[in-house]
Amino acid sequence: MSITSVLITGANRGLGLEFVRQFLALPKPPVHIFASCRNTDKATELQAIAKKNSNVKVIKLDVKDVESFSSLRQQLELDLGDKGLNLLLNNAGILFRDSLEEVTKETMMENFEVNVVSPLLLTKELLPLLKTAASKSNEKKLSCSRAAVVNITSKMGSLDDNTSGGCYPYRTSKTALNMVSKSLSVDLKPHGILTFVIHPGWVLTDMGGKNALITPETSVGGMIDVIVNAKDDHCGNFFNYDGKKILW
Numbered sequence: 001m002s003i004t005s006v007l008i009t010g011a012n013r014g015l016g017l018e019f020v021r022q023f024l025a026l027p028k029p030p031v032h033i034f035a036s037c038r039n040t041d042k043a044t045e046l047q048a049i050a051k052k053n054s055n056v057k058v059i060k061l062d063v064k065d066v067e068s069f070s071s072l073r074q075q076l077e078l079d080l081g082d083k084g085l086n087l088l089l090n091n092a093g094i095l096f097r098d099s100l101e102e103v104t105k106e107t108m109m110e111n112f113e114v115n116v117v118s119p120l121l122l123t124k125e126l127l128p129l130l131k132t133a134a135s136k137s138n139e140k141k142l143s144c145s146r147a148a149v150v151n152i153t154s155k156m157g158s159l160d161d162n163t164s165g166g167c168y169p170y171r172t173s174k175t176a177l178n179m180v181s182k183s184l185s186v187d188l189k190p191h192g193i194l195t196f197v198i199h200p201g202w203v204l205t206d207m208g209g210k211n212a213l214i215t216p217e218t219s220v221g222g223m224i225d226v227i228v229n230a231k232d233d234h235c236g237n238f239f240n241y242d243g244k245k246i247l248w
């Protein structure tokens, strides 16, 4: 099974950029890799990859700019024709670690806007393309090569795992993203679209910092393996990058 088309948000650095690299390295890479980022001019590594690989298209997308989502959909429709989009990978995210003493309305709202509202509304906008891909597929079961929404969450959003408290904006935004994803999994399943969330591990990116435990290569390698092999029973579940289930 191979994924024909994928849209990745936040593809200019960190895990998003590594996703682009590792999708390209698959035995059968996607025909369309839409690598979106908010500042295309400064995305030098991504632009260099796109120059060498005609299946990578760099797309300007600030996920906070929900007004731009419909023109993005139209652009994708032009590129994909009547085939639809197989995989939406909501990866872009921000992290505000505010403690109880530090937390403000602004940091809460900002974290929710980027980490919850944007993935939900982008999924809503691109639903017609995902539905088209699902209905045109020869596959009868759920899979990411048929049609899927994969949201990059964090274990910091797990209620079960929270023993250290704090980090109010980020934790709550990822918990909310998990609930959004659970509802999407129920709502989209009848349309043949698979939805689940993955925690990338604690990864050496700008967000993860220098003390993180694993490299982007290891994290994304694991997540791509989960994505490529995902089946019906992945629907509405929460996975670690190595494929193990995480408690909500």
Ligand SMILES: NC(=O)c1ccc[n+]([C@@H]2O[C@H](COP(=O)([O-])OP(=O)(O)OC[C@H]3O[C@@H](n4cnc5c(N)ncnc54)[C@H](OP(=O)(O)O)[C@@H]3O)[C@@H](O)[C@H]2O)c1
Residues within 6 Å of the ligand: 009, 010, 011, 012, 013, 014, 015, 016, 037, 038, 039, 061, 062, 063, 064, 090, 091, 092, 093, 094, 114, 152, 153, 154, 155, 199, 200, 201, 202, 203, 204, 205, 206, 207, 208, 209, 212
């Ligand atoms: N690294 C970890 O240890 C870890 C652990 C758990 C979960 N995660 C999750 O994994 C995902 C990727 O994280 P990362 O480690 O790769 O973080 P990162 O290195 O900080 O990269 C974040 C990416 O998100 C993009 N982004 C932020 N706001 C955006 C916006 N408004 N519009 C478009 N793009 C935006 C950034 O673009 P700019 O360059 O334009 O800012 C960048 O491409 C996030 O959802 C994060 O919460 C990471």
